[in-house]
Amino acid sequence: MASITLNHLVKKYGDGFPAVNDISIDIADGEFIILVGPSGCGKSTLLRMIVGLEDITDGDLLIDGKRVNDKAPRDRNLAMVFQNYALYPHLTVYENIAFPLRLAKGKHSEDQVDKLVTEAAATLELTDHLQRKPANLSGGQRQRVAMGRAIVRQADAFLFDEPLSNLDAKLRGQMRSEISQMQRRLGVTSVYVTHDQTEAMTLGDRVAVLKKGELQQIASPRELYEQPVNLFVAGFIGSPSMNFLPATLEGTTLRTALGDISIPEDKARKAAGKRVVLVGVRPEFFEDAKLVEDSKRPHGSTFMATLTHTEWLGNEQYGYINFDPAPEMRELLNSLARDMDADELRPQVVVTLDAASRIRGGREAEIWLDTRKLHLFDAESGENLTRDAEAGAALTREAAEDRAEEIATAQQADRQGDSAFGNGSSGNGTSGAGNATVDAGAGRSGGATAAGGKHAAG
Structure with a gap:
């Protein structure tokens, strides 16, 4: 080794x-x-x-x-x-x-x-x-x-x-x-x-x-999943991939094609001075507002949207929301798509809904978004403005510790197995x-x- x-x-x-x-x-x-x-x-x-x-x-x-x-x-x-x-x-x-x-x-x-x-x-x-x-x-x-x-x-x-x-x-x-x-x-x-x-x-x-x-x-x-360094990593890692929504930032409010979204002050501060940003949101950050627990509701923001269709998978379902970005934002999304080896990045938001949700395509519904977890990206450089580098490093350190423990456990089990069968082979x-x-x-x-x-x- x-x-x-x-x-x-x-x-x-x-x-x-x-x-x-x-x-x-x-x-x-x-x-x-x-x-x-x-x-x-x-x-x-x-x-x-x-x-x-x-x-x-x-x-x-x-x-x-x-x-x-x-x-x-x-x-x-x-x-x-x-x-x-x-x-x-x-x-x-x-x-x-x-x-x-x-x-x-x-x-x-x-x-x-x-x-x-x-x-x-x-x-x-x-x-x-x-x-x-x-x-x-x-x-x-x-x-x-x-x-x-x-x-x-x-x-x-x-x-x-x-x-x-x-x-x-x-x-x-x-x-x-x-x-x-x-x-x-x-x-x-x-x-x-x-x-x-x-x-x-x-x-x-x-x-x-x-x-x-x-x-x-x-x-x-x-x-990589929770603290991506830039737009490319955020879009490439994860399936379904992260949603990117063009927005203008006014105070602690994001003005988006889906409506106004209030975000925590600490995230707004990190993006201060950036009038136009790309909002990065994983599909699982969304939920049917009717099914959100009262304890979680204050940590997010709600908006009304009409889903084009839903896909029920048994344990969960996906909903799809189309939006119409400004021409300059559409080109930005297409440029990102080319970087990721795709023809285009459709102006569409994918949301994960509980399997019990009754939201269906063609109906307007209230959607809840956990704003604690979203990321804001610089529209020009692609930099993740809200990345917590320290929290990310801690996740990687934990993975290294887990690796050492898993290797030791696997090798010990292997030695015990060899001993039990008496074949003397390690x-x-x-x-x-x-x-x-x-x-x-x-x-x-x-x-x-x-x-x-x-x-x-x-």
């Missing part, structure tokens, strides 16, 4: 375009970092720079404090799981997993190879498939084989390049859980690239949000992290296949 440090990394191609531009991240030993952003943001390029499949134009990459910019992938001791699995079709599952061990000629005896492969297969529920060929496996099973090949190596870190994008929704959910549990059990440093919201929010200790090759914010999923526990680096064979050649061999950021 190892820490990974990115110091002002830059990647420029022949045309001078910075696919990765001055990114600095300190990844702690045992931490699970997610790189997320829209297509072309540089996340896959950054991952390939770490593993050595892309040259570093400027900056320093350190693994356990040692500079590795000029080291070949095989010398960086990293294990990579590719999007297309990079399995060898003519080899059995057993031999695919064993391949990196056999590549290190003379380093492992046949008994050691067998022990490491069977332990990895048991961990990933592949024991019954060891003699099958990849073509006869499901997508989820192939992904497990690719992960098994990484586990048997004595890696300093795992690198994942959108490993679940080829799977259906149900399998993605299952594999997310398995990857998360495996990472905690092994306690191995991991860097994971995805464009999927759910993967980013559920897997990572911290999530790095990238936009056009630049790091926007790196923090725990909860800090390979799936703390030393399993040692059994965990890039396939030299599936590294540079497999990586080129996985990324299409093209110079594209993201």
Whole structure:
């Protein structure tokens, strides 16, 4: 296991375009970092720079404090799981997993190879498939084989390049859980690239949000969600995404297309001097005013609106409200949409309603908004004017403490399980992290296949 440090990394191609531009991240030993952003943001390029499949134009990459910019992938001791699995079709599952061990000629005896492969297969529920060929496996099973090949190596870190994008929704959910549990059990440093919201929010200790090759914010999923640093992060993180409502601020009153909204004085003070702002509101900050408890009502503001339609999901429902922004505000919303890889940002507010609400489309209704939680953004710079940096940092510190506790608990349970079965193997526990680096064979050649061999950021 190892820490990974990115110091002002830059990647420029022949045309001078910075696919990765001055990114600095300190990844702690045992931490699970997610790189997320829209297509072309540089996340896959950054991952390939770490593993050595892309040259570093400027900056320093350190693994356990040692500079590795000029080291070949095989010398960086990293294990990579590719999007297309990079399995060898003519080899059995057993031999695919064993391949990196056999590549290190003379380093492992046949008994050691067998022990490491069977332990990895048991961990990933592949024991019954060891003699099958990849073509006869499901997508989820192939992904497990690719992960098994990484586990048997004595890696300093795992690198994942959108490993679940080829799977259906149900399998993605299952594999997310398995990857998360495996990472905690092994306690191995991991860097994971995805464009999927759910993967980013559920897997990572911290999530790095990238936009056009630049790091926007790196923090725990909860800090990103509750205390985004700017419009882009606020709009990209969360599903449904945050609503953005153009407004003018007069004292403690926001004049919006939905009506006047009173906000707390502390929020109004932070936006003082900004005549025009964008109000950021998560869908769950709204509620049917009829169902709001009396104790909560003073902490919010109500307005009348006509919903175009509602969607009932069983445990909750979504309501949709259209509004008509001024022309200059519409262009601002469209510019933000382009940044997030969308065609346009519809002038629409999505509200979450209790499943018991009787509000329906076409009817005017009274909606309550919790104004304590909304954010105000500078309409020009996109800066979050109401961000509480201290509260956000506290959320990320809590996530780091939780990570350490989860790793310790998972490894202790693993050791107890091994002891209970009397197999004397701690390979799936703390030393399993040692059994965990890039396939030299599936590294540079497999990586080129996985990324299409093209110079594209993201």
